[in-house]
Amino acid sequence: MRKNVLIICAIVIFTVVVGHFLSNTYLFKHLELMSYDIRSKLNTDSQHTNKDIVIVAIDNTSHEELLKSSKENSGRQTWEKNVWRRVVDFIEEGHPRVLMLDMVFENLNDEPWYNRSFADRIKRYDNIILGTYLDAPLIKDNNFTKKIELEPNDFLPTAHPLDVVIDDKKLDDAITYTMNSPVNDYYINHNIMGVVNSVLDDDSMIRKNQPIFKLVKDGETYYMPSLAFAGFMKVMGDESRIIIRKNKIYYKDRVIPIDNNGIVNVNWHSLGQTYSYVPISKILLNKRGENDLKPEFFKDKMVIIGQTATGGNLDLKSIISSSYSMPEANAIALDNFLNDTSPNNKTAAKFIKEIPKPVQVAITVFACIIVAIVGLVSKSAVIGCLNGCLSILVYIFFCFWLFANPTSRVWLPIVVPLYYLTVTSGIIFSFRFYREVKKKTSIMNVFGKFVSPKVLTSVLKDSDKMVLKNTKKRITVLFCDVKDFSTLSERYEPEKLIENLNELFKEIVNIIFENNGTVDKFIGDCIMAYWGDFTTSDDDAFLAVKTALEIKRKVNELKIKNAKENKIIFDVKIGINTGEAILGLTGTDKIMNYTAMGDAVNIAARLESSCRKLDRDILISKSTYERSKDKIVALEIGKIRVKGKEERIEVYEPVKFVDETVKIIGTDRENKNHTVIRG
Numbered sequence: 001m002r003k004n005v006l007i008i009c010a011i012v013i014f015t016v017v018v019g020h021f022l023s024n025t026y027l028f029k030h031l032e033l034m035s036y037d038i039r040s041k042l043n044t045d046s047q048h049t050n051k052d053i054v055i056v057a058i059d060n061t062s063h064e065e066l067l068k069s070s071k072e073n074s075g076r077q078t079w080e081k082n083v084w085r086r087v088v089d090f091i092e093e094g095h096p097r098v099l100m101l102d103m104v105f106e107n108l109n110d111e112p113w114y115n116r117s118f119a120d121r122i123k124r125y126d127n128i129i130l131g132t133y134l135d136a137p138l139i140k141d142n143n144f145t146k147k148i149e150l151e152p153n154d155f156l157p158t159a160h161p162l163d164v165v166i167d168d169k170k171l172d173d174a175i176t177y178t179m180n181s182p183v184n185d186y187y188i189n190h191n192i193m194g195v196v197n198s199v200l201d202d203d204s205m206i207r208k209n210q211p212i213f214k215l216v217k218d219g220e221t222y223y224m225p226s227l228a229f230a231g232f233m234k235v236m237g238d239e240s241r242i243i244i245r246k247n248k249i250y251y252k253d254r255v256i257p258i259d260n261n262g263i264v265n266v267n268w269h270s271l272g273q274t275y276s277y278v279p280i281s282k283i284l285l286n287k288r289g290e291n292d293l294k295p296e297f298f299k300d301k302m303v304i305i306g307q308t309a310t311g312g313n314l315d316l317k318s319i320i321s322s323s324y325s326m327p328e329a330n331a332i333a334l335d336n337f338l339n340d341t342s343p344n345n346k347t348a349a350k351f352i353k354e355i356p357k358p359v360q361v362a363i364t365v366f367a368c369i370i371v372a373i374v375g376l377v378s379k380s381a382v383i384g385c386l387n388g389c390l391s392i393l394v395y396i397f398f399c400f401w402l403f404a405n406p407t408s409r410v411w412l413p414i415v416v417p418l419y420y421l422t423v424t425s426g427i428i429f430s431f432r433f434y435r436e437v438k439k440k441t442s443i444m445n446v447f448g449k450f451v452s453p454k455v456l457t458s459v460l461k462d463s464d465k466m467v468l469k470n471t472k473k474r475i476t477v478l479f480c481d482v483k484d485f486s487t488l489s490e491r492y493e494p495e496k497l498i499e500n501l502n503e504l505f506k507e508i509v510n511i512i513f514e515n516n517g518t519v520d521k522f523i524g525d526c527i528m529a530y531w532g533d534f535t536t537s538d539d540d541a542f543l544a545v546k547t548a549l550e551i552k553r554k555v556n557e558l559k560i561k562n563a564k565e566n567k568i569i570f571d572v573k574i575g576i577n578t579g580e581a582i583l584g585l586t587g588t589d590k591i592m593n594y595t596a597m598g599d600a601v602n603i604a605a606r607l608e609s610s611c612r613k614l615d616r617d618i619l620i621s622k623s624t625y626e627r628s629k630d631k632i633v634a635l636e637i638g639k640i641r642v643k644g645k646e647e648r649i650e651v652y653e654p655v656k657f658v659d660e661t662v663k664i665i666g667t668d669r670e671n672k673n674h675t676v677i678r679g
Contacts, residue, residue: 015423023416029202032415036207039403039411040268048349049269050335054276054301055327056091057308062281069285083284085121087305090283092125094298098234100129100227100334102196102306102327106182119186129230131196132157132183134213138176153182157215158193162223164212166244175262176214192234194227198326199263206326208263209333211249211256212242228333231302235338254341257351265352265411266332267340275331280305304331350409364417367395368424375428384432388425395421470584475532476544476576476624477601478517479608480508480551482525483571492568500568501525504558508572511550515543520595526608530596533583541578541627545654548574548618549632573616575607578623606642607651614640622650631658 022028084101091099105118122128134157135150157180166172183193199208211229215222223242225233233251240252249256258264268274282293306327340348355363371391378384395417402410482488482501489497505527509519512529516537520528529547531540555572562569579600587593607619614637625634632654639648 011427015420015427019416019419019423022419026202028415028419032413033201033203033205033207035399035414036411037205039400040207042400043404044268044270045349048267048335048339048347049274050302050339051276052097052301053331053335054096054278054298054303055308055331056087056278056280056283056303056305057327058280058306059277059308062279062284065279065281066284085118087280087283088122088125088128090286090295091298091303091305092127094295094301096127096298096301096303098127098129098231098302099125100131100194100231100302100304100330102131102227102304102330104131104133104181104183104196105187106184116186119184119190122187123190127234129192129194129227129234130183130187131227132193132224133181134177134179134195134197134215134224135181136177136179138173138178138216150179150181152179155180155182156185156188157217157222158224159189160192161221162212162225163241164214164223164244165241167246168244171244171247171258171260171262172214174260175210175212176216178216180215180217192230193224194230195224196227196326196330198329206329208265209329209336210261210263211258211333211337212244212262226330226333227304228330229337231304231330231334232337235302253343254337256337256341257353259354264333264336265354266329266336267349267352268332269335274328275335277308302334304334306330350406352403352409352411354411355413360413360417363412364420367391367417368420371421371424372428375425375432378432381429381432381436385425385429388421388428392418392421392425470582472580472582473532473536474579475530475581475583475596475600476541476578476627477528477530477581477596477604478512478544478548479575479605480527480529480548480572481574481608483573483612485525488568488570497568500562500570503567504555504570507554507558508551511547511554515547515550517543517547521593528596528601528605530581530601533596538627541576541624542631544576544578545618545620545624545628545632546657548576548620549654549656552617571617573608573611574618575604575609575611575620576618576624577601577604577607577621578627579603579621602644603642603649606644607649610640610642610651616653618654619651620654622652625652625654628654632656633658 088099133150195210195213197210197213198206199210201207209226209228211226213224213226215224236252236254243250244258244262247258247260249258256264278293278297286292304327308327336351339345340351342348371388374387374391375384378387396414399412399414402408402412482504492500505522508527512519512527515531517529517531518533520530522528529544531537531544537543551572551574555570559569559571561567577600579598581596581598581600583594583596585594586597603621607621611617611619616637619637620628620634625632633656634652634654637651637653639650641648
């Protein structure tokens with residue numbers, strides 16, 4: 001017992017250590033994120049999409065059209081000098097609610113006049129948000145954002161820092177950076193700045209957004225919004241204080257849940273191209289014609305201008321597409337902040353929350369216990385394994401349900417728990433399989449030489465019913481003894497006697513096995529067999545009588561054969577009785593034997609002994625005769641006295657079958673005729 005406990009503890013420790021190692025590998029993390037993506041894709045709902053969000057796309061099509069135009073050129077320097085003012089003026093003419101530029105106007109010191117001119121132009125509008133980068137996170141391990149190579153600079157990060165109160169220093173440190181992009185002060189002084197750092201997972205895919213950033217520079221602290229959160233605040237009104245308490249951002253009457261790193265999981269509304277896209281070429285090449293885009297299209301819209309053209313380091317990935325654009329990521333985050341936090345929006349989707357690690361461990365342990373119990377109580381190792389697999393599928397379904405259920409929206413990990421559940425199921429299966437093989441081996445060792453292969457196969461199929469304990473059953477017992485063996489042993493050499501006797505026993509045992517009998521033991525020159533223990537049938541008594549008749553026929557054949565081959569000629573006498581007997585293990589802890597005992601066995605032995613007195617070959621009791629009389633022809637011997645019994649026993653001698661074609665169980669069941677010959 002102590003050894004088994006130590007083995008179990010070692011297996012558990014090994015499993016946990018391996019699981020901990022695997023959970024930190026890229027493979028397991030990537031698989032978990034893939035499972036997250038599948039759940040997200042299955043739960044997209046385009047009905048929640050905000051139709052007022054528009055993306056002005058700097059796309060491949062616009063580049064191609066601008067290159068073809070003699071009026072415009074898509075080169076970067078040309079765009080820096082004269083493009084953005086025209087784009088902004090065109091959109092602002094339509095009076096949008098907010099205009100967000102998902103780009104960073106940096107390193108323009110060589111064009112001071114242009115910087116001031118463009119800055120003066122856009123400061124006319126109070127709804128414009130410009131982009132900026134942050135770098136050098138305070139806590140390196142929490143750097144979820146895309147790495148941006150920034151140089152130290154003297155530019156002010158923002159002239160409009162947020163009024164933030166935060167109660168968690170660890171969270172405050174997790175969102176802290178120490179370097180900002182060199183955006184000219186011309187822009188900083190008059191426009192709101194939104195951080196455009198991409199929040200990426202370990203597989204460099206976009207699934208999240210960080211609403212609030214903290215910059216510590218030159219001894220000053222600046223809390224800054226992400227571009228999406230800045231747009232949200234502009235729409236909501238950006239005068240209120242922001243409170244961050246217990247992993248939640250409170251702004252006016254809105255609440256946004258965040259994790260310990262200040263990150264929020266976004267809700268995807270559709271599989272790509274979620275919002276209205278306007279190629280920037282439709283603005284730059286606009287001739288104000290009847291079929292051209294009108295500024296009025298942007299009235300009361302939330303507009304995001306950004307790069308969607310593929311190529312370079314701007315290509316990003318998300319669950320939506322292997323090639324993705326940051327403008328759409330910001331659009332989805334803005335959509336979530338506006339609509340999924342609204343207390344008046346009855347169709348708002350909850351933000352996805354990840355279950356805390358201790359709760360994850362508790363759920364995994366509970367699920368493993370369920371899998372173990374299911375595997376242990378199942379009928380067999382295979383069924384237990386199948387039930388374990390079913391339990392694992394139930395867990396996976398539960399994870400999907402938690403994610404999809406509007407009242408929960410919980411991200412419960414699948415991959416690491418799946419490892420533990422699979423290992424648990426495998427261990428239980430191995431344990432059950434080992435026990436079953438050991439039990440079947442034990443049965444084969446005990447009974448393999450005493451029952452027919454057919455009976456043994458039947459027992460092994462349902463070994464759970466094979467309980468080696470003392471039981472009382474109705475069985476039919478057969479004793480087959482060699483006539484005059486003592487005389488034969490005096491006439492022949494022991495070697496020849498035993499050799500010829502074993503040949504006889506081989507034939508007798510084969511006949512017993514062919515009729516589904518069990519050989520109990522060899523008692524010198526006598527064989528004891530019985531029917532009705534491992535496989536019970538209404539034909540047990542008949543099979544025993546059938547065995548006796550077939551043995552007698554085989555012995556008669558052997559007499560002729562042995563006479564020709566100068567071998568010992570044997571004859572046998574057989575006694576059969578049907579009745580209740582005790583079956584069980586007898587012996588000591590070193591030597592044991594499974595056998596039948598009781599009055600029914602003794603009577604069968606006495607009938608075999610009485611054959612010599614009555615000069616009969618086979619004697620059966622009345623109880624055996626009554627159960628086989630439909631299929632045999634028997635001589636009625638009458639009542640005889642046997643040793644150990646005060647009452648006389650009515651006996652019969654079977655001589656043949658009613659239908660001599662009867663050879664197997666079940667044949668001629670409808671024949672109700674039987675014959676008794678008075679002897």
